[in-house]
Amino acid sequence: MAVSDAHETSDSVDLIATVVSPEFAEVQRLLGGDQRAELLMLRRRVEELEALMMGQDGRANAVGEVLVDSVGGIQATALGTALTPSVEKAVTLSARADSTVLAEALYPVMGPAIRKMIAAMFTPNSAASGSFRVQQLLLIERESGVLLAASAADEEDLEDSDVVSGMLDAIRLFVQEAFDTPEHDGLQDLRVGDTSVLVEWGPNAVLASVVRGVPTNDYRRAAAITLEELHRDYGSELENFNGRVDAFDATRPRLRQLYKAGTKRSAAEKTQLGLRYLGFVVILVALGLLIWWLVQR
Amino acid sequence: MSDTPVYRGKVVMIGAPGVGKSSLVRRFVHSIFSDEYRSTLGVKVDRKTIVTPQWSMAMVLWDMHGETEGLEVPTTYLRGVTGALVVMDATRPETAVTAADLCARVQVVSPRSEVLCIANKSDLGVEWESANAGAEQIAAGEPVRTSAKTGDGVEDAFKELARQIIERSAS
Numbered sequence: 001m002a003v004s005d006a007h008e009t010s011d012s013v014d015l016i017a018t019v020v021s022p023e024f025a026e027v028q029r030l031l032g033g034d035q036r037a038e039l040l041m042l043r044r045r046v047e048e049l050e051a052l053m054m055g056q057d058g059r060a061n062a063v064g065e066v067l068v069d070s071v072g073g074i075q076a077t078a079l080g081t082a083l084t085p086s087v088e089k090a091v092t093l094s095a096r097a098d099s100t101v102l103a104e105a106l107y108p109v110m111g112p113a114i115r116k117m118i119a120a121m122f123t124p125n126s127a128a129s130g131s132f133r134v135q136q137l138l139l140i141e142r143e144s145g146v147l148l149a150a151s152a153a154d155e156e157d158l159e160d161s162d163v164v165s166g167m168l169d170a171i172r173l174f175v176q177e178a179f180d181t182p183e184h185d186g187l188q189d190l191r192v193g194d195t196s197v198l199v200e201w202g203p204n205a206v207l208a209s210v211v212r213g214v215p216t217n218d219y220r221r222a223a224a225i226t227l228e229e230l231h232r233d234y235g236s237e238l239e240n241f242n243g244r245v246d247a248f249d250a251t252r253p254r255l256r257q258l259y260k261a262g263t264k265r266s267a268a269e270k271t272q273l274g275l276r277y278l279g280f281v282v283i284l285v286a287l288g289l290l291i292w293w294l295v296q297r
Numbered sequence: 298m299s300d301t302p303v304y305r306g307k308v309v310m311i312g313a314p315g316v317g318k319s320s321l322v323r324r325f326v327h328s329i330f331s332d333e334y335r336s337t338l339g340v341k342v343d344r345k346t347i348v349t350p351q352w353s354m355a356m357v358l359w360d361m362h363g364e365t366e367g368l369e370v371p372t373t374y375l376r377g378v379t380g381a382l383v384v385m386d387a388t389r390p391e392t393a394v395t396a397a398d399l400c401a402r403v404q405v406v407s408p409r410s411e412v413l414c415i416a417n418k419s420d421l422g423v424e425w426e427s428a429n430a431g432a433e434q435i436a437a438g439e440p441v442r443t444s445a446k447t448g449d450g451v452e453d454a455f456k457e458l459a460r461q462i463i464e465r466s467a468s
Binding site: 148165170243 | 302304305306307339344354355357373374378463
């Protein structure tokens, strides 16, 4: 009988040998010994690996198993370094394609962080809040943007208030037209450097506070309450506004009250002011004692 | 409330480009903002105060960019308007067509407003017939003749509009 082809499996060879000649099988066993079993095992293992690597899914699964171990193991830093350029590229491409995807994904993280930062900025006891001062208060008719009443420290500052209120309304309309924002959305806050314009909206009137510095939440609340009270007390005049603004002269004391509430000194300013008064008192007392001593002599 | 009624109203200056809206405003009103705002916001706000023994009125003037095809004055800018000065160029009858359209738009968007039409540049001595040909389309009637250059008729135009506004408010 011819010797079997070397490429045939040992199982095939064994089968042939068994079929053909039990003596042949015995010879093989004597020649190979235990190594045959080991060879069979290795061959089966190679066949399994070949089957695994044949399909894309198989290769992906194999790499995935190794990757999981690498990320959690000592290779994690090296893997991170290697992946960084690709991740940066991917994020950039995603942001350019559709920024809302990343914004929505990050919102649960960024929202609380932003609110925390804003709360820190506007907390009265925060070191970042400092002092603020209301420079002007403008009560404005909502539909036309016409100034109804105003309050400020200096009456001269009110000279152009009606033009300022008109420009605020023009800015609101410009933003609505340019960016197609809903008409019921009103201008909220404007900020340039240290100066802000805070805007509270009511159904018939708007209250704009021109503020220098960072206003507190207490002030914002007070402004909202003032506007509500004005709507309550002047509702009829506001609803039937016919251009006659002297009907709103009586709102000035209320605005003045809010204006005074809108002045907050920082703790440092208070300390400095206190020291100045104390120093003045000490000087006066010292002068008084000196005069008394001179008189006594 | 004071003895002399005090009024304040939003008055828009509208019309075709180059009819002299800004010239009318520049000559007789108090300006605190520069003209550049008109190119950015489409509007510049000024104030014109009329004082009479019977009443006083502060007109907050919205000097709008000129209305052309493809660049209309936004309807939102015409809301809450107390009065409108619709300006046309007496030397260009076609500007009366734009003026007529704008008159109609203002009266639809702000039905309680008063509208006064002005034929500016009347100092150029244009025969009124040619201006009238366009002016016929203006439902408000014969335009008030003004000249921003010489000042003729401008103060009267603002006063007339203020009077009409207050008459309507009082009624």
